[in-house]
Amino acid sequence: MDLLFLGTGSGVPAKHRNVSSIALKLLEERNSIWMFDCGEATQHQILHTTLKPRKIEKIFITHMHGDHIFGLPGLLSSRAFQGGETPLTIYGPVGIKQYVLSSLRFSATHIKYPIKFVEFSDNECIFQDTQFKVTVRKLKHGIPSYGFRIEESDHEGTLQADALKAAGVPFGPMFGKLKNGEKVILEDGTVIDGKDFVGPSQKGRVVTILGDTVRTNASIELAENADVLVHESTFTHKDVKLATSYNHSTNVQAAETAKQANAKKLLLTHISARYLSNDVYELQKEAQTIFPETYVMQDLKEISIPLERKGDELK
Template identity: 60%
Template sequence: MDIFFLGTGAGMPAKLRNVTAIALKLLEERGAVWLFDAGEATQHQILHTSIKPRRIEKIFITHLHGDHIYGLPGLLSSRSFQGGDTEVTVYGPKGIKEFIHVSLSLSQTYLKYPLSVIEISEGIIFEDDQFSVEARLLDHGIPSYGYRVVEKDRPGTLLADKLIEAGVQPGPIFKKIKNGEAITLDDGSIIEPHHFLGPEQKGRIVTILGDTRFCENAILLAKNADLLVHEATFSKGEEKLASDYFHSTTHQAAEIAREAGCKQLCLTHISSRYDRNDWKELVDEAKEIFPNTDISEDFKEINIPLN
């Protein structure tokens, strides 16, 4: 599981930071990529990476401001030409369905794959046997959602040597035991899986928030997260400006991470008023409150190891 930043700026494209797009790479877990927001030129950013658009399975839109959605129609269109034939599901606030429909219909764009668009409300918006995704409203000028991605706990490592000692030969039985199935052998003895599996592997939690002021829902979504991705449009001391524009400062993002008990914080949505020489200062500001803080850059990747 890896987070890959395709765009990390605020408001409009800048030379050092494109507008918002974040890829959650789940290649080992499900052979897929989940995208969070798709600002202008997201597909151009992808061209400079190893990410394959045909691998994109789900797209989660935080809110409908242009710097988070203007790249979506182009990406959906190009995916057809890049070998994508599997279904894509787009989740987002009310209005995302109309935005996509109008963009594709007026441009007479034909998709060669099924597209499902789900307009969300608060709560669990997706769940299968591997992951669940929870959405909650944040505090922005328009409806803006944060997303909490929870990986479900995995069975422990199969203790193959112990199974062989018990007279079980490698083969299909190993897979059944790994999946938690009890097996009856030819001699009538029963192999209980919990005796032949290592400790259960705890699932990981990633929280990706849309634009927001400091709010309680951000803390709830980030509770005990392995990684929190939080906007920090402004530096500390600019709380009044951040509030006026419905954004957060470095200190406010760090306070969310601290109160939520996160393991790691990564700042994003950085205003172009701060150049490369200022970025370390922004990180240091957040570290005053939450030491394990990093700052995003376009094409930066963060691995989220198993617990």
């Protein structure tokens, strides 16, 4: 599981930052990619990566401001040209279906793959299968804006193969039974209990990705104990009045949210173009005084979210 930041700027594109888009790479987990927001020129950003548009399975839209959706029509069209034939689901606020279908219709764009639309409101589970659950909460912005909590199911414990071999268990069908926690009897009469050779289950990962928002309790609830919190930081704290007037957050407010939520890592994005390299360094440094595991993202930066293996030892 990896997060690839395709655009980390706010409002309008800049030379050093494109507008909002994030790819959650789930290649090992389900051989697919989930995208969060799709600002203008997102498909251009993809050209600088190894991402394959045909592997995009789901697109989640936080809100309907242009810097988060203007890249959708082009990306959807290119996905068709580049061999994308599998179904795609777009999740977003009310209006996302009309926007996409109107854009495709008036541009005479023909999509060969089926697109499903899921329009949500607040406090909903919008997707769940055996691997993942995605819930959405309404944040506080000038227009309806939302945050997503992506929860991975727990992983079964690892079978201790070396310990089984040392105990005289031949590799083969017995391994499968032991993995299921069953008991097997060896040729010499020894009884082997699978429960003694399977490590503890591993807690699934939690990723929280928020849309544009001022500080709100919904952000904290979405980010509770998250492995990674992606939070907008449009302004530095010295511009807090400006942030409030534009319904955005500062770096300090984002750090306070991460701390209250007991998140493990905070990734700041949606940075105003007014802040250049030195400003961004100070922005990160200031936030780290409140929440040390804070990092400002740059375009095309990729963050790995490893599965913790603590305690995965022989019982």
